[in-house]
Amino acid sequence: MKRKIKKYIIILVVVGLAVVGWLALSKKAPVEYLTTKVTRGKLTQSVTDTGAIKTAKEFSLNFLNPGKLARTYVSIGDAVKKDQLLAELDYSSLSISEKQARASLVLARANYNKLIVGASVSDLSVGQASARQAEAAYQSAQVNYEKTKKSTDEAIAQAQKNYNDLISTTASNAFNKRDQVNVAVEDKITVAKTALDTVNRTLNDENAKDTLSIQDQSQLTAAKVGYADALLLIPAAEASLIVSKISKTDLNLDKAADDCLALLNKTYSTLSYTFSALQKTVVSSKLTQTSLDSLKSSISSQLTLVSTGISAVQTANQTLKDAILSALNALNTAKTSADQQLAGARSSVDSTFNAWQVAKAQLTKLQSPARAEDIASANAQVTQAQAALETVLNQISNNLLKAPLDGVVTEKNYELGEMIGAAKPLYVMISKDNYEIDIDISETDINKIKIGNPAEVTFDAFGEDTKFQASVVFIEPAQTVIQDVIYYKTTISDLRLPGVATGTPTGNYQIKPGMTANATITTAEKENVLFIPARAVIEKDNKQKVVRVLVNEQSVEKPVTLGLRGDNGLVEIVSGLAEGEEVITSVKTPTTN
Numbered sequence: 001m002k003r004k005i006k007k008y009i010i011i012l013v014v015v016g017l018a019v020v021g022w023l024a025l026s027k028k029a030p031v032e033y034l035t036t037k038v039t040r041g042k043l044t045q046s047v048t049d050t051g052a053i054k055t056a057k058e059f060s061l062n063f064l065n066p067g068k069l070a071r072t073y074v075s076i077g078d079a080v081k082k083d084q085l086l087a088e089l090d091y092s093s094l095s096i097s098e099k100q101a102r103a104s105l106v107l108a109r110a111n112y113n114k115l116i117v118g119a120s121v122s123d124l125s126v127g128q129a130s131a132r133q134a135e136a137a138y139q140s141a142q143v144n145y146e147k148t149k150k151s152t153d154e155a156i157a158q159a160q161k162n163y164n165d166l167i168s169t170t171a172s173n174a175f176n177k178r179d180q181v182n183v184a185v186e187d188k189i190t191v192a193k194t195a196l197d198t199v200n201r202t203l204n205d206e207n208a209k210d211t212l213s214i215q216d217q218s219q220l221t222a223a224k225v226g227y228a229d230a231l232l233l234i235p236a237a238e239a240s241l242i243v244s245k246i247s248k249t250d251l252n253l254d255k256a257a258d259d260c261l262a263l264l265n266k267t268y269s270t271l272s273y274t275f276s277a278l279q280k281t282v283v284s285s286k287l288t289q290t291s292l293d294s295l296k297s298s299i300s301s302q303l304t305l306v307s308t309g310i311s312a313v314q315t316a317n318q319t320l321k322d323a324i325l326s327a328l329n330a331l332n333t334a335k336t337s338a339d340q341q342l343a344g345a346r347s348s349v350d351s352t353f354n355a356w357q358v359a360k361a362q363l364t365k366l367q368s369p370a371r372a373e374d375i376a377s378a379n380a381q382v383t384q385a386q387a388a389l390e391t392v393l394n395q396i397s398n399n400l401l402k403a404p405l406d407g408v409v410t411e412k413n414y415e416l417g418e419m420i421g422a423a424k425p426l427y428v429m430i431s432k433d434n435y436e437i438d439i440d441i442s443e444t445d446i447n448k449i450k451i452g453n454p455a456e457v458t459f460d461a462f463g464e465d466t467k468f469q470a471s472v473v474f475i476e477p478a479q480t481v482i483q484d485v486i487y488y489k490t491t492i493s494d495l496r497l498p499g500v501a502t503g504t505p506t507g508n509y510q511i512k513p514g515m516t517a518n519a520t521i522t523t524a525e526k527e528n529v530l531f532i533p534a535r536a537v538i539e540k541d542n543k544q545k546v547v548r549v550l551v552n553e554q555s556v557e558k559p560v561t562l563g564l565r566g567d568n569g570l571v572e573i574v575s576g577l578a579e580g581e582e583v584i585t586s587v588k589t590p591t592t593n
Contacts (some may be wrong), residue, residue, distance in 0.1 A: 032588035035550050036533060038573065038581045043531045043566040045524040047448055051439035051492070053459075053515045059436065059474055059491060060425030063089055064398045064451070066477075069414050069426070076412050080403040080429065082494070083452075087426055091399040094392060101389040108385040112378040115370045127363040134359035138352040145345040152338030159334040163327040166320075167250075177320045178248040182241065184316035185260040188309035189237050192230070192260075192267040195302040199227050199267075199274050202295050207286040213277035220277045226270030233263040257317040261310060268306045275299045372578075380561050380575040394450065401426060404451065404473030405494045422477035435495050435506070436473070437517045440480060440487035448523040451475060455492050455521045462509060468495050472521060492519055526564055526572060534571040536583045537562065547577060548584040555584055 067089035074086050166177070203223060205212070213220035237259040244256035278296050283289050411428035414420055437457065441449060449472060457468040474491035481487075496505035537560065538546050546557045563572030577583070 033550055033555065033584045034586045034588065035582040035584050036536070038530050038532055038577045038579050038583060040528060040530050040579045043526045043529050043564055043570060043572055044522060045448065045564055045566045046520050046522045047441065047445045048518070048520045049439045049441060050516060050518050051437045052513075053435055053437055053511055053517050054513050059429065059493075061086065061401060061404075061427040061429060061474065062422070062425040062477065063401055063420055064475060064477065065089075066419060066421050067091075067399060069416055069418050069420055072412075072416065074409050074427075076409055078409045080407060080409060082403055082405045084403045085400060086403055086409075087401045089399040089420065091396050094396050094399065097392045098389070098396065101385070101392045105382070105385040105389050108378070108382040112375075112382050115374060115378045118369065124363075124366055127359070127366045131356070131359040131363045134352065134356040138349070138356045141345070141348040141352040145342070145349050148341050148345040152334070152341055155334045156331070156338055159327070159331040163324070163331045166324045166327050177323055178253060181253050181257060181313075181316045181320055182245050182248070184313050185237070185241050185244070185256045188260055188264055188313050189234070189241065191305050191309045192237075192263045193234065195267050195271055195306050196227060196230055196234075198298050198302050199223065199270055202274055202278070202299060203227065205287075205295065207288075207291055208281060208295065211282045211284045211287055213280045214282055215280035216276075219273055219280055223270055223273035223277050226266060226273050230263065230266040230270050233259070233266055237263045253317065253320070257313055260313050264306055264310045264313065268303065268310065271299055271303045271306060275303065376575040383563065383574050398450070402451075403429070404471065435511055436491050436493035437470070437495075437519060439490050439492060439519055440482065441490045443479075443486045443488065446475070446488045446490075449475065449490060449521055450523075453521050453523055455519050457492065457495065457520075458518045459509075459511070460516045460518070461512075466509065467498075468506065469498055470495050470519070490521075492521070524564055524566075529563070530573040530577060530579055531566065531570045532573060532577070532583050533585055534565065534569050536585045537571060547573075549577070550582040550584055555587075 069087065070090040071088040072086070074080055074084075080086065202208075203212070203220075213223075237256070240252070240256040240259040244252040275296065278292065278299065281287070281292060283292055407429040409427055409429045412426065413424045413428075414426050420426055451472050451474065453472045455470040455472060457470050458464050458466060459468075470492045471494050472490060473493045476489040476491075478488075479486050480489055494505075495511070497507045497509075532547065536547055538548070538557075540546060545560050545562055547560050548555045549558050550556075558576050560576030561574040563574040565571050
């Protein structure tokens with residue numbers, strides 16, 4: 001028994017050790033981040049390329065962009081100094097842009113300073129007043145909405161009642177209009193009966209029977225048939241009238257009106273045939289002309305009464321239908337108008353509420369200290385305004401042609417008012433410096449370079465430690481295609497050693513034409529800016545730039561605004577990061593054993 005217990009214990013210990021070992025082996029190693037800190041300092045952007053030294057006998061000067069020649073300051077044969085202004089293009093529109101850019105910069109700086117200082121007492125008072133005013137406007141809009149809803153509900157209810165009363169068979173005001181139909185029908189049935197009695201007396205007149213319609217017996221026959229048919233319609237009309245009086249529905253009213261109109265129309269045609277029969281009657285010893293005229297007058301009077309009766313029945317029935325349609329239109333109009341009025345009132349409530357919330361938010365913002373993000377944003381706006389001004393100034397600079405170095409003007413190809421193009425230069429001059437370097441700059445870099453940019457030049461012949469200073473003196477406007485790639489020929493001149501006397505700018509170095517020259521052109525520099533490696537920047541699907549920052553050993557994304565892209569893969573951070581923050585440049589994912 002003890003041996004079995006001991007065996008079970010050993011098995012449990014082995015299983016436990018196996019579980020512990022498995023857990024230890026399966027535990028993931030922590031994620032490793034490679035980071036670097038946000039650095040503040042000088043950021044330089046440069047373009048490096050290789051060219052060959054040549055003797056600078058003469059070189060051409062022209063503007064970077066075409067334009068209208070506005071002023072010239074030198075002529076052929078004039079000696080010029082380095083940076084001397086030679087000519088100007090018309091840049092009046094750029095002068096306006098410069099004023100606008102300077103005003104925008106002043107405004108951006110003022111907003112930044114205002115944010116730093118905080119709201120003034122007067123600003124707070126205005127903010128509080130605005131918030132109270134916005135709240136009052138919102139409350140007024142709510143009251144107006146309730147009033148509008150009440151008034152429109154009442155208008156709809158009244159219009160609905162009017163319509164319901166008209167379609168009702170029991171409402172008192174509807175009774176008058178429906179009863180008017182029945183009254184008209186009942187009255188005009190009596191008119192028809194009276195007319196038919198007149199027809200019957202005429203057809204059976206003893207004095208006229210011998211000569212009645214003697215000239216056309218068909219009229220007499222038609223009158224008799226019509227009289228018989230009309231008599232048959234009287235019971236139907238009277239029955240419909242009785243039903244309509246009991247139940248004044250639209251269907252019963254229409255039936256009574258239709259039966260009455262059928263009786264009246266048949267009576268009218270019978271009267272017409274009877275009158276025609278009298279027209280075909282001749283006087284006799286029994287029937288005098290006076291008697292015949294009297295019979296005609298009676299029939300004619302009945303025709304007028306029956307015709308008037310037809311119009312009266314039609315009018316009474318149509319008046320009810322028109323009233324119902326008018327009431328229905330009024331109801332629909334009331335509903336439509338209510339919808340429009342309520343929508344407008346609701347929109348006013350929503351807009352005033354939003355305005356109130358904005359006013360409260362603005363007041364809260366005035367009362368709160370400036371956030372770091374807001375300061376960074378305002379600072380970024382200052383930077384953007386400064387960049388916009390620099391862009392305009394650069395465009396103006398491109399409209400000013402200056403001498404890149406000392407020399408003599410030998411050729412002038414344009415006069416004032418002419419359009420400067422790339423086909424030929426404005427000036428050709430000979431420099432006092434005997435050397436220059438032509439470099440083919442690719443189209444991806446040419447926009448970074450401008451005349452006057454400083455350059456550092458080394459020669460393979462003298463080694464990398466011997467560095468000459470120089471500057472960009474010319475950028476050819478026309479393209480040069482080399483193996484299907486577009487380049488722009490750029491000239492570097494004014495070679496000199498740092499600290500060497502003006503008379504011997506290149507010292508004792510024997511520079512010869514054809515030597516390979518390596519030039520690094522500084523295209524932009526910024527002092528005291530924040531920068532990080534460009535590989536740390538991630539572009540999202542929405543084009544937003546973010547950087548992952550290590551906070552408490554965790555990766556946190558922060559949106560950033562980028563500025564100058566410098567050398568060595570560095571990029572300026574305009575906003576979004578602070579100096580010293582650790583940004584993640586790469587992530588090492590742990591492997592599972």
